[in-house]
Each structure stands twice: as structure tokens, then as C-alpha cells.
Amino acid sequence: MNPTESQPHRVLEHEPITSLSQYIRVGGGAGLDAARALGPAELIGIIGRAGLRGRGGAGFPTGEKWRAVARRASPWMPATVVVNGAEGEPGTFKDRMIMRRNPQRVVEGALIAAHAVGADTVVFALKSSFGSEIARMRTTIHEMRSAGMTDGVDLSVVEGPSEYLFGEETALLEVIAGRQPFPRVAPPFRAGLESSSAATAVMAAEGDATVAPPTLVNNVETLANVPAIVARGPGWFREVGTDKSPGTVVCTITGRVRRHGVGEVEMGTPLRDVIEAIGHGPLSGREVIAALSGVSNPLLPAARHDTPLTYEDMKQVGSGLGAAGFIVLDDATDVVAVARDIARFLAVESCGQCTPCKSDGLAIARHLDDTVGHPTSGSRDPEEILVDVKNRLTSVTDGARCHLAHQQAAVVGSFLRHLRDDLRGSTQGVDGAAVAVAPIVDIVDGVASVDMSQSDKQPDWSHGSVDSGAWPAQLYESSETPV
Numbered sequence: 001m002n003p004t005e006s007q008p009h010r011v012l013e014h015e016p017i018t019s020l021s022q023y024i025r026v027g028g029g030a031g032l033d034a035a036r037a038l039g040p041a042e043l044i045g046i047i048g049r050a051g052l053r054g055r056g057g058a059g060f061p062t063g064e065k066w067r068a069v070a071r072r073a074s075p076w077m078p079a080t081v082v083v084n085g086a087e088g089e090p091g092t093f094k095d096r097m098i099m100r101r102n103p104q105r106v107v108e109g110a111l112i113a114a115h116a117v118g119a120d121t122v123v124f125a126l127k128s129s130f131g132s133e134i135a136r137m138r139t140t141i142h143e144m145r146s147a148g149m150t151d152g153v154d155l156s157v158v159e160g161p162s163e164y165l166f167g168e169e170t171a172l173l174e175v176i177a178g179r180q181p182f183p184r185v186a187p188p189f190r191a192g193l194e195s196s197s198a199a200t201a202v203m204a205a206e207g208d209a210t211v212a213p214p215t216l217v218n219n220v221e222t223l224a225n226v227p228a229i230v231a232r233g234p235g236w237f238r239e240v241g242t243d244k245s246p247g248t249v250v251c252t253i254t255g256r257v258r259r260h261g262v263g264e265v266e267m268g269t270p271l272r273d274v275i276e277a278i279g280h281g282p283l284s285g286r287e288v289i290a291a292l293s294g295v296s297n298p299l300l301p302a303a304r305h306d307t308p309l310t311y312e313d314m315k316q317v318g319s320g321l322g323a324a325g326f327i328v329l330d331d332a333t334d335v336v337a338v339a340r341d342i343a344r345f346l347a348v349e350s351c352g353q354c355t356p357c358k359s360d361g362l363a364i365a366r367h368l369d370d371t372v373g374h375p376t377s378g379s380r381d382p383e384e385i386l387v388d389v390k391n392r393l394t395s396v397t398d399g400a401r402c403h404l405a406h407q408q409a410a411v412v413g414s415f416l417r418h419l420r421d422d423l424r425g426s427t428q429g430v431d432g433a434a435v436a437v438a439p440i441v442d443i444v445d446g447v448a449s450v451d452m453s454q455s456d457k458q459p460d461w462s463h464g465s466v467d468s469g470a471w472p473a474q475l476y477e478s479s480e481t482p483v
């Protein structure tokens with residue numbers, strides 16, 4: 001059997017749903033109708049009992065998040081729901097695939113979320129380069145509005161920059177506010193978008209009678225799960241997956257496999273089976289040595305590929321599910337180049353508000369480049385270089401205000417732990433196979449293409465051959481930029 005036919009499709013259709021009427025014909029809209037017949041507390045209870053966890057990477061319980069936002073509702077103004085469709089994690093393409101195939105489900109999920117938290121505004125935040133997805137979302141919003149399904153909720157699409165940090169929740173809100181994607185210190189009770197100015201973020205403390213209510217930010221896939229949960233109930237959702245990670249997960253498989261692709265699997269499916277089902281297994285004559293969950297979690301060596309894909313199991317083996325975008329490495333892969341490219345990607349994308357994140361990150365990338373680019377240049381023993389890298393990995397997270405710096409430490413650190421011999425005796429890219437570390441721009445006929453402009457992106461976020469030596473936080477510093 002074709003593995004794609006055996007995969008479930010709770011949130012990822014096998015074929016695109018091209019219109020609202022087609023969506024309604026196959027049962028779309030039932031979740032929204034059911035949600036609006038319920039009070040917010042009851043609705044949030046259903047999402048909580050279903051055990052849905054955020055698919056943006058951290059796996060935070062969605063019901064808990066909704067409850068926290070609803071509890072801090074402002075008496076003065078309604079809340080806002082922001083749908084995170086920024087998808088910039090290298091190796092991940094699932095949100096874009098969901099928006100291409102079934103944007104209606106995402107909009108319906110967002111409208112249900114708005115009802116749950118008392119929001120009158122929904123903002124879909126996508127990169128401006130996501131042309132077809134932006135068009136699909138706008139058409140769907142128009143169709144739902146015309147069909148009277150939006151119930152006074154204002155829906156819009158905001159087009160954001162290409163930067164990786166755009167997907168980080170607080171940076172996303174900054175972009176909607178018209179500023180740079182610089183993460184903000186996230187207090188435990190952060191008020192978000194102020195409707196009067198589209199997005200003047202205001203800090204709030206618990207119990208504070210703040211003018212701005214909190215903003216709910218959820219990932220595209222998270223919200224795509226919501227309509228069916230409400231229509232069919234938490235018990236149905238829990239029929240697949242595990243107790244702590246119920247439901248399905250949409251995975252992307254790229255790198256050294258026969259076929260690149262996106263597919264939906266039951267939570268708890270072993271990674272090896274997912275690589276087989278979606279990626280059609282290793283390349284001929286090659287052996288898989290490890291897989292990376294984007295550039296967010298420590299790599300998982302092949303010996304651990306029987307690990308079930310759940311948040312708890314992946315954590316237990318020292319990695320993480322992340323956004324379930326797996327980059328597969330095999331025994332022909334130039335491992336040092338991959339480690340260097342990850343370090344460089346994270347260092348370039350760092351905004352530089354925290355000095356160690358940017359400076360140590362760039363130094364780590366440079367050190368690894370020394371071992372890739374100049375294997376015999378002589379002076380430095382690879383082992384010595386790796387000691388330098390290790391030292392930088394301990395300081396790169398100092399004072400970090402967002403998770404990016406921790407990703408640098410975790411992911412590059414995992415190369416040192418698991419693939420140290422490969423790093424030491426590097427294949428130096430001579431006959432080692434390349435694996436791209438950049439955002440995917442499309443997957444056509446089983447081949448992913450990546451954003452080639454990443455290769456000449458400089459640490460100041462310009463493109464070209466010259467590194468100005470400046471950092472984005474210095475270049476775009478503004479008195480308006482809040483902490």
C-alpha cells in the first residue's frame with residue numbers, strides 16, 4: 001500500500017479543499033456551530049480534556065493557554081487571537097501544507113479560539129514570501145465573511161519578514177505592531193495587542209487592571225485540530241496518540257531520504273516508521289545515522305529512532321519533538337558542514353539584543369568553519385577547535401531573552417556529544433554529502449527546495465558578500481522598541 005494512503009488525515013487533507021462550499025459539504029463548520037452553542041468555559045474545558053498540545057514546537061497544553069487568556073480578559077477591550085503561520089524552522093513545511101490544502105480548517109479553528117477567549121480580532125501572521133498561502137487564507141476569510149460565519153470577528157492577514165525570529169511569539173507580536181522581529185522579555189502574564197493601535201504591546205501583571213487584554217498566539221496546526229475536537233469530542237481526539245500526547249502530528253521529512261514530504265501520523269509512531277512512511281527510507285546503499293528536529297532540539301542518533309513521536313518520549317531520550325520537521329543525516333553526510341551551517345543559521349538569525357547569543361554564536365560558526373574549510377591549513381588541531389566550541393556553548397545562553405540561544409547550545413552541543421568523531425575526522429565536504437540548513441520554500445515531486453538567499457545572509461540581516469559587523473539590534477534600535 002502507498003504509505004500516504006494509510007496515513008490519517010485529521011488536519012492534512014490528501015487533496016486541497018478548494019472552496020468553502022466544498023469544505024461545508026464534507027462537514028466543515030460543524031465545530032464552529034457547536035462551539036457557538038457553548039459558553040467559553042465549557043468550550044475551553046473540551047479543548048483541555050482533549051489534551052491538545054501546541055504544535056508550534058513547545059507542546060504547551062492549548063486548553064491551559066486558552067484558560068489563562070480568558071481568565072485575564074479586560075473589561076475594557078476584547079482580546080486578539082494571533083495565528084502563527086510564520087513557519088521558518090529549517091526542515092519544516094507542515095503549516096504551509098495545511099494552509100495550502102485546508103485553509104478553511106485553520107480559519108474555523110481560529111474563530112472557535114476567538115469565541116473561547118472573547119476576541120473580536122483574528123490576525124493570521126505569515127511571511128510575505130508565502131504567496132499561495134496568503135492568497136488561500138485571504139480567499140477563505142472572504143468566503144467565510146460572505147457566508148456570515150465570522151460573527152463580527154475581524155479577520156486579517158499580516159505579511160511579515162523572512163527572519164527566523166518572526167516565528168517567535170513575542171517577535172511576531174512586535175512585527176504586527178510595525179516593529180522589527182526582536183523578541184521581548186516575556187513576563188508570565190503578558191498583555192498583547194492593543195486593538196486601538198493594532199498592536200502596541202503593553203506589559204501586564206497578574207491582577208493588574210491593564211487596558212490591554214492578553215493576546216492568544218497559537219500555531220496553524222494547533223488551530224487546525226480544534227474544529228474536529230469540538231465537533232466530535234475529546235474522546236474521539238484521544239482515540240489515537242498517547243495519554244500525554246493525544247491525536248496526530250503533521251511531520252516533514254527531508255535530508256538524506258528517498259523522498260521529501262509532509263504527512264500526518266498518529267502521535268506515538270516510531271520515528272523510524274515515519275522516516276519510512278513519508279521519506280520512503282534511506283537512500284540506496286546508505287545508512288541513516290541521525291535525525292534533527294529542525295534546529296531546535298538535540299539530534300537523535302539512529303540507535304534511538306524507535307522512539308515514539310510524542311513530546312514526552314522525545315524529551316526522555318534527550319531530544320524533542322519540536323515542530324516535527326526531521327532532517328535526516330546518513331553515513332555520507334558531511335556532518336561538520338551541517339553543524340557549521342546550523343551554528344551559522346542561528347547566529348545570523350540572532351537579533352543581537354543579547355551579546356553572547358550573537359557573538360558566541362558567530363564564533364561557534366567560525367570555529368566549525370575552520371574545521372570544514374581549512375582541514376590542513378595547519379595550525380589548529382580539530383580537537384582544539386572543538387574545545388573552543390564547547391567553551392562558547394556554555395556562555396552563548398548567558399542572559400538570553402529568548403530560546404534561540406538555547407537552541408544553539410542544545411543542537412551544536414548534541415553534535416559534540418554524539419558525532420564527535422565525525423567532527424574530529426571531518427570529511428571536509430570533499431566527498432561528504434550536503435544537507436541544506438535553511439527554510440524550505442517548496443516540496444515538489446518529493447524534492448524540497450530551500451531558501452537559497454540564506455547562504456549570503458549576513459549577521460546584520462542584509463544580503464551580500466560583506467559583513468558590516470553590525471547587529472540588527474544596533475541597526476534598528478528605536479526608542480519605541482519596548483523591552
Ligand SMILES: Cc1cc2nc3c(=O)[nH]c(=O)nc-3n(C[C@H](O)[C@H](O)[C@H](O)COP(=O)(O)O)c2cc1C
Pocket residue numbers: 053054055056057058059060065084085086087088089164165166167168169170217218219220222223402403404
Ligand atoms: C526562534 C523561534 C522561532 C519560532 N518559530 C515558530 C514558527 O515559525 N511557527 C510557530 O508556530 N511557532 C514558532 N515558535 C514558537 C512560538 O514562539 C510559540 O511557542 C507558538 O507560536 C505557540 O503556539 P502553540 O502553543 O500553538 O504551539 C518559535 C519559537 C522560537 C524560539
Ligand code: SF4
Pocket residue numbers: 165182183349350351352353354355357358400401402403404405
Ligand atoms: S537570545 Fe538571541 S535571538 Fe533571542 S533576543 Fe537574545 S540575541 Fe535575540
